Amino acid sequence: MAQTTILVADDDASIRSLLKQLLADEGFAVLEAATGAEVVEKVKESVPELVIMDIRMPELDGIEALSRVKTINPRTAVLIMTAFGSSNMAIRAMELGAFDYITKPFELDKISHTVKRVLEHLALTAEVEVLRDEISSLVQTERIVGNAPTMQEVYKTIGKVAKSDATVLITGESGTGKELVAEALHYNSNRRSGPMVKVSCAALPESLLEAELFGHEKGSFTGAMTQRRGRFEMADKGTIFLDEIGEMTLPTQTKLLRVLQERRIERIGSSLPIKVDIRVVCATNKDLQRQVEQQKFRDDLFYRLNVINVHMPPLRDRKEDVPALVEHFLAKHRYSATAQPAAISEEALRRLMEYDWPGNVRELENVTERAVVLSRGQIITSRELPFGDHEAGEDEDSGEELPGDRSFFKKSVAQFEKDLIMKALRDATGNRSKAAEMLGIYRRLLYAKIKEYGLEGYPPKGR
Ligand SMILES: Nc1ncnc2c1ncn2[C@@H]1O[C@H](COP(=O)(O)OP(=O)(O)OP(=O)(O)O)[C@@H](O)[C@H]1O
Ligand SMILES: [Mg+2]
Structure with a gap:
């Protein structure tokens, strides 16, 4: 891989040379700039991966320079250095898209550590982008975030089977993203211009679920006032997503099995078979194999559904994905429609990584969304996280003053x-x-x- 270029900008020559030495020792190509104008010039010219700059500089101050850098190349990561206590500037910098800020005076260790974090982040983003392109450029749904090896397996399976009509069973705990995978399968298939019909098998009692799935003729049962098409019919030329399939009762399972075998359905109260061209995707957070053993689930149906299995890993087993997920949710849940995404302190992020997430990604999304509100869309610290009392002093990240309105x-x-x-x-x-x-x-x-x-x-x- 080509050498990573870092631009160091400060009007203080001694700081520049200090940083230059440190970063060069770590194997980076280092450029220097003494003014904001020079920063802009060098970014245009040499496209560094990272800019570390002081917020106060002659000619063009850091804030102005930052916003120009982000316009020239939004991918350039910018680390801002501020004097201790200038939290307003820091917040403004984060709003303008700085990756992070470091307060002066700083320890060299902290710089190395932060630089490493930025670069890891950049690598991760690039890698995920490539992977996603491989799946398809056509994912119209919310994107699936995560780069853990187990998630890459998921992407690969989606890529391999999306275009086939094979039945897919998606398993995994609640909140792990099963529905997102079902959508990805549909929108990456040749059926994507057809309908994606979702049915939750847990939401309805047996008789209503069957009426919902198969439809009915007028007068076929009390309450069937009109004729109605079922979900299988509606899903014709598309995908039907049967969520919480483990909740389906045995009689309905028998009927589903017939649909899968014959690709035909009959409305309730009619014996006229209707051909359906559907792709079936199911999901469950239950252990279906066990249900089969307990005779709660038909084994022949299980084998038909489980042609391809996609298993979603619980979040606690892929904590390395927490930062990217948090970033994703910060962008998704803004404080207001026009607001920049909120930022999160390193310490708060660490807390999120320590937690075990029994509710998986859904819980992380909820916690993040709530923290955005509590922090008024600014910088999330561990105070905005619902993990009880934090140890005194632990989250006093240097220079990380709370936005005034916190109190x-x-x-x-x-x-x-x-x-x-x-x-x-x-x-x-x-x-x-x-x-x-x-x-x-x-x-x-x-x-x-x-x-x-x-x-x-x-x-x-x-x-
Ligand atoms: N990898 C991911 N990237 C981005 N968002 C995700 C990811 N996984 C889950 N989410 C989000 O978390 C929430 C829950 O996901 P989803 O509904 O797909 O979970 P589920 O496995 O179907 O859960 P349940 O079994 O409770 O129905 C959704 O808002 C979804 O967008
Ligand atoms: Mg679901």
Whole structure:
């Protein structure tokens, strides 16, 4: 691979040479710039992979230079150096697409570490892009994120089988992305201009599910006021996605088996066979093999469905994908329609990587979305994560000042809590045990809160 080029920009020559030495020692080609204008010029000329620059520079300041760099080449990663405490600048820089920022004075270790992280990120993005191109340029659905070896296997299988009509069984825990895979199979198939029809087998009781799948003739059962086409018919020339197939009852399984064998259906109340040209994709978070052993699932149906199996790995087994997923969800769930994606602190990201994700990618998506709101779309720290108390001091990332409005949330919650306690104390005419009971909290906690909010003498006697 060609040598990676890094542009170091600072008006302070001693900092430039320090960085240059460090990075050259690590095998990078290093360019220098002393002004913002020079940065722009060098980026145009030499297309460095990474720019490390001071935010304050003569001629063109770092912020302006950053936005020009991003216009010239959005792929160039930019690391900003700021003086300690200039958090507004840092936030602005992140908004403009800086990869991260480092506060001055910095430790050289921190620089090496951050540079490594940027480059890993760039490599990962490039690699995933290539893989995705291999699958198809036509994935119209939300993209599947993840580069873990187990996910690459998934992509390969999709690539291999999408164009065939083979039945696919997608297995994996809840929230691992089974539906995304089903969509990828459809949109990468020759049937992509046909319909993709989804049916959840868990949502309906047996008789309604059958009516939904097969349709019915008018008057075929109570409530069948009109004739209706079923989902199999609607999926003609397309794909039918049978979600939560493990919930299907044995009688319905028998009917499904017939459809798969004969590629024909009959509406309920009719004996006229209707040909259907469908591709069947199923998903389940159950162990179907086990259900077969327990005779809850027909073995002949299982073998027909399981022609191709795609197994989605749980997120805890591919934690290396957490950063890319987080980035994806930050871009997906913006604070407002026009906002830049929120950023996340290294420490918060570490927390996300330590967690085990029983709800898999769906849970990560929910946690990220919530954190975007709590951080008001700015920089997510571990305070915005629902993992309980963080150890004191641990997340005091140097220079990572919280956006001013953070305290608004805490203050509002505290005020609300105080109001509730005051009301309970009033209603209980000062009887603390009773107030605790009304609030549904332990007396000990109420005492602590009374002390915290200085409510010892509340409510005043004689009122
Ligand atoms: N690899 C991924 N990349 C991007 N988004 C993902 C990925 N995996 C899952 N998601 C997102 O997580 C959410 C849950 O995914 P999905 O509905 O496909 O899971 P599932 O396996 O079908 O879960 P369940 O068994 O609970 O139905 C969706 O919003 C989906 O877009
Ligand atoms: Mg699903």
